[in-house]
Amino acid sequence: MLGGADDIEVVGEAADGSEVQALVAAHAPDVVLMDIRMPRLDGLAATEALRRRAEPPEVLVLTTFHTDEHVLRALRAGAAGFVLKDTPPREIVEAVRKVAAGEPALSPAVIQQLIAQVSGADTAGPGQAEERARRARGRLAALGEREREVAVAVGRGRSNAEIAAELYMSLPTVKTHVSRILTKLDLNNRVQIALLVHDAGEPTGEATRES
Template sequence: MTIRLIIVDDDPLVRAGLTFMLGGAEDLEIVGEAADGREVPELVERLAPDVVLMDIRMPHVDGLTATERLRALPGAPEVVVLTTFHADEQVLRALRAGAAGFVLKDTPPAEIVAAVRRVAAGDPVLSPAVTRQLMTHVAGEQDRPGRREESRRAAITARLAELAVREREVAVAVGKGRSNAEIAAELYMSVPTVKTHVSRVLAKLDLNNRVQIALLVHEAGLLDEEA
């Protein structure tokens, strides 16, 4: 299956470099490019990509806003954020908005190709090291709770209360970074059953992907309860 890809970056040299790198993969097709987030909705509607590589910093509509708007649409393509940072508040916001992960701009070409393939297949692109950094950031927010953070955590706790016991267990395992096979072994269920529970968790919590489940679990402090 050919993966249709759109590249969004305000630097024409970056777009040209990514097109050159990714265009050599037989299963990837660069169907469009954009220099700003405001161009994305029309491109996506017209070209129907499977994945959008999205830069964060752009002059008019940045990649974070563009990602939030795009992922709110039905049938939206997956979004991989392009960044020069390993982890910061902007990347966290992108993941909360529904991005399937992110890649650094200096990532080797083969790894970027692999990331696009993984995201197209429904797997998030987030290394264990980066996950730890992001969760540390989330923990830091919890350690400095303001009224806004407390309100957010209360809302998250209320949402998680909608889950059945087994769904909650699966959500916590996702938060630990477990794969479906690992969750199946840990909770004594089949892999198809795990997939069903993950799908139900996503639907009940109105989330886009496993990364968002992991963030929500960490923000709710469920992993602290497991310790």
């Protein structure tokens, strides 16, 4: 499937998550298409290990999604997106292209739907959940007022164009804010911004602007 795309070169294939690090070190791929369920070392642990590298590849996760309780952990680890295992081949190829270009393979419009569907899989106990919320609020406190507004809008699944309209900003300004948020919070993509906002318990209703 991938070999048929002229602009994609398959440089390696691992049968298990434990083989991924060595292959990445040897071939320096731009993208790793990662299955979650593998023997010995699963795709979640492999993704977390890869994203800790100094120059990590983007990770695109293969999942059954509706029945897979581990999607949230994969996205927290820094996966750039996910594709369903029954996704048409051409769409999987396009997802690889998107993450290689630095774009999440996940429409902003469905980020909130994703969080809603997988949050129930987050098995942290009440104490852990409160600690996660406290840490998330502390991280968001590092943002300026407008950056925080943009982050909350990302958490509601808004696209850059929608954020620009809601917050009375130009599109380039929104893009600049998103880039600064990622840098300040040491995040990989806007999906992680949305998850952080979700963890912090930020309101997800409609944005308002005081005169």
